[in-house]
Amino acid sequence: GDSVTQMEGPVTLSEEAFLTINCTYTATGYPSLFWYVQYPGEGLQLLLKATKADDKGSNKGFEATYRKETTSFHLEKGSVQVSDSAVYFCALSEDGNKLVFGAGTILRVKS
């Protein structure tokens, strides 16, 4: 079945550091890929998405590129802020209904 593997956290960075959170997936077809962010005590917010190979999703300084050849969708940001501290989930959907999530990566940014 479909699955998503994310790098384990927590990831701890200093403010203005470069961020990469790795995400790889397994799917039988051509899934849509997503990054969601969850702040403490809140629901999930869609950060960015990509629906086909080589698409780049971007939002709020975050970006990720759908790489079909490496089945990856790594999240990057050039300069993180304390306010970016949260849990980041990589997810896929093949049928348009079910979202399959990775385990989540905790990001902590220190000032």
Place this chain on the structure above:
Amino acid sequence: DTEVTQTPKHLVMGMTNKKSLKCEQHMGHRAMYWYKQKAKKPPELMFVYSYEKLSINESVPSRFSPECPNSSLLNLHLHALQPEDSALYLCASSPVNHPGSNYGYTFGSGTRLTVV
């Protein structure tokens, strides 16, 4: 209005109680979802409604009973729950997606349920 609103935000219930969770959206989305999230875990899909009809039940125990009375509302009726059912229950909505044309999903803030 680009929000999914869930009520209540917190709920404590006994194992013999009957309660309901409510979810509302006014984005015109015709697909709505219930997810369950345990602490420090990713969300897991429970139910999917498409055009107000139940399209997916992920083998959820019958003590959870979903209902979609209209295109804006989604309820989750709870009865005879167990302490292990304590979790964050998230509602989401989306346009009806199809493979290759996925518009993404909008999540509510969730109801934090504690079963005592």
